Amino acid sequence: MDTGREAAITPEEAVSTTEWARSRSRSVVSETVERLENVGEIDIAEPAVSVSIRVTCEACGRSYTIQDLLAAGGCACNRERGGTDGE
Numbered sequence: 001m002d003t004g005r006e007a008a009i010t011p012e013e014a015v016s017t018t019e020w021a022r023s024r025s026r027s028v029v030s031e032t033v034e035r036l037e038n039v040g041e042i043d044i045a046e047p048a049v050s051v052s053i054r055v056t057c058e059a060c061g062r063s064y065t066i067q068d069l070l071a072a073g074g075c076a077c078n079r080e081r082g083g084t085d086g087e
């Protein structure tokens, strides 16, 4: 009875899954940089790896964090088309 189970997601779950993936990516890349330093391929005193997850709407080119996208409820270009703000 798990039909549609993947579709059921809360905003909180989406944010925490994204955050998990972001910090996982960062630590994998950090370890890789450390290994490169260990074998002498690179020389960097204090490497700090950062990863940012962005979602781009290819219809208009705007990009969002998951949090921004959730807060906005979608891309601004959808609202422009919908015209719910009386403009």
Ligand SMILES: [Zn+2]
Binding pocket: 057, 058, 059, 060, 061, 062, 075, 076, 077, 078
């Ligand atoms: Zn858009």
